[in-house]
Amino acid sequence: MNAQEIRIAASSLRLHLAMLKLFRYRVTSTAGVAEELRDRLAHREENFLTSVERLVFANPRSPYRALLEVAGYDWPMLRQLVLTRGLDAALDQLRVDSVYVRVGEFKGLEPAVRRGRTFRFQERDFANPHISGVLRAQSGGTRTRRTQSDISAEEFLEWVKFRLWLLEGYGLRERDVVIWANLPEGLRYLLQETSTGRRAICFTLLRPPGLGYVLLVLAARVLSGRPVPFLRSARAAQAVELARYISKTNTPRGTLVSTFDSSAVRLVIAAEEAGIDMGDVVFWIGGEPLTPLKHQQFARHGHRVVSMFAFSEFGVAAWSCPRGEEADDLHVLTDRVALRQYTRPVGQNGTTVSSYLFTSLLPYTRHVMINVESGDYGKLGKRRCGCFLDEAGFSLHMHTILSFEKLTAEGMTFIGPGLITLLEEDLPREFGGDSRHYQLVEGEDGRGLTRLFLLVSPQVGPVDEDALRERVLGAIADRHLLSRRGRTIGRIWRGADTIYLLRREPLATESGKVLHLHTARGALLADAAIPPDSQQQR
Template structure:
């Protein structure tokens, strides 16, 4: 039975004590501009100050062991930043083994460097300088998810970037709505909009908040936010269920706002945005003038085309629960997912030269925290994503703010993503190799998952089951897969509910595909825009 823990109660008390000040002081545009400008100017000194307090001054920090093994005391770190710059110093540290893979960061793999093993449990990577006002979880079905303790000061810091990005889109007067799943991910979205002085007019949820699988902390968190906001004269709407299979309520809201002569702005994941646009096409509703902010999965040309056909405009956002904003969509892009790195929030580098022992590709993104209220201290941490750098000047307003570095083609190399929901690749492997054979029969060679993209850019997952397994009820097979992937009571269960409602998963009875070497890859990705055919791209070519 899901119950409130003592930590849940203490977090709620801190939230209620802090939220009045948060709501009373929304950002102004001039404040946000000055703040971001100073952050960009002080990146190097902010990094050094954070490392001094949260790493070198914290004997429990796993990074301290990595830095000691690399022979890098604080004075040498500070000297290197002064001489070589922040990013070059981070590259030098990576070459000396100062980094974490996503599996190491989430505590699913030991941190081994040479002959040494360093304890890096996720709780040891939390920022000792931040406070706990909201409790969320990252995705992941194997073992426990990583609890994310969110400081309202960090939500406010993120909101400054959000305000500048919206202003660059001429969106100061837009009417906002969010559409996600019940929980603190959407809570943060709503709080960010409140920090701009423009709370959302609608709050839609893809999973019914009354579903029995939802932890009671979620509805109680929403009530606490709405009560506190009401007490200070801020109206926060109650969440309304709008399922993935029937987003008609969202289309109707968008049309009503347009009919009022206003511009509606919907914040959601990429494939749900496509579903909204498909519903608009089905009902003959024009979305000309609608603005979308999308993310949560790869942004492809097919998804963007499906959105633009309805007249709507979309800008991608690259974020993670562990660290907030990473990048924001270019406003004069040459590629569907061309993004400006928020260099005031993080430092981002790429290895450029592969370290075989790390398992990281040369274009992996390694993130480092710069803000003192961040949930985690990141120091060259991979969240499982890779990207291509962009060259030259784009000339868009985001570049003029100071966010000059751009990336494109952000893709996960260690995670499976669909509908904004993410599972680690290693967790899917557990389900395919252990759970399904034990429940349905057969062996680990009889199951495979294929990730495809439909003609409109929507994600599709095919669970391949070999005929040799014998009779299998497809509905039962889907249920077993989703239950195993959704093991747990928090974010994992929400993900499986969302995948189930969204019909992302289908069952196909045929032999799993083989590589040229005769290997069966547990999870493969088809080329965008078509079903999986010969020679699909492997998630990991050396897994099996």
């Protein structure tokens, strides 16, 4: 074992030991949550300034110190701007003055050029220097470099109590929980449920949990005095077995299934095809956009759905509106995040989108954020709807959410730069045609399952479709610095039959532009014959 492997093993051991301590906590009351939310909403400016003073100006290594200095801001000037104009207007002015961070700059994939100065940041530069992590979250896939975010005990326990408050608001507190997720995220969700005393079990989407997880659960049982269940395995192809388990174990209280959007749809389809009645099931989902087609699939089978918007660098930023006007209508949690938008170009052909910009407000945030892109865009506006989140003061809604530089399926994400070269250069060289003839589209098949459609122009002529599909899957692992993570995503997407090849011309945006990476909300299937069971050759 080399020095780096020893450091990784030691870090993992420390995190697991810290995680065990959390099993001793019990959160059963939501008393004071609503009052705390209202207090934080009433003091957003003060909370932001406190965080910036402590996490930016008191930290010589903070990237924002450099950006603010180039823009001509010191602490008194920034404070005066916020107190005079309000937080949202101040953030808009900061963005105009070049205080913002694009997703590629945050990831260390591209330099940040501001007013003639060039900065090269790494994702660790944005980490909160004052938190001691007891859990670790990582971005859902291959962003060429994945982000690992330390989660403090304070954030975790605050989130458990807030989650319990959400469950009460959605009318779901008394339900047993089935978690269907990857590791270690699935274990973190299990820990959240165990902390509230709720019955929960976790099924992993990949290989069966190893000995380390078995020992961790055994230790958790001893420390907590509660029957923490062992983790079990249920791959995507075993969805029917999971549906059968839910059907057998469901109670009159109903079951809450926590999983990815596509995994939830896969479970519903498997149950229908096998003639299994799962009973009263509500899906608690995230990791992918909740599209109208997916929402219809759940509603058709009588299942409610609660969705969220989250990214590992920050955590959960929005929760679904019970009285939503769109399938993915979400309330932004403005007590902990400020959300703004700006028009930014995408690609080299003049296409623009209204990118979301996130700013963290609380001192125990995972990463310090001031006008940071998540790689997503969509609609944003205030609306009073009368639901419990609105009554708590969350009137800002986001919806119709799309990505401009990443593809997501089965809860796994690949950010685009590594695939652009594949589509523009490698595939034309190896299979024929030119850069105009290949496109990857994140869309849905006729049943609502998210797939990555590889569009190949008929002008290319005959191609070996199996070899072409395997070439794309191979690139996922080859173009990631951490090949193990890339191989994991490749296995999930191959096992879920995620990549589907279509012989047709690439899709254009509303402005007529063609992007190599494209997201379609059902439009692709309006004029493409997709067999309902997607029985393509593998």
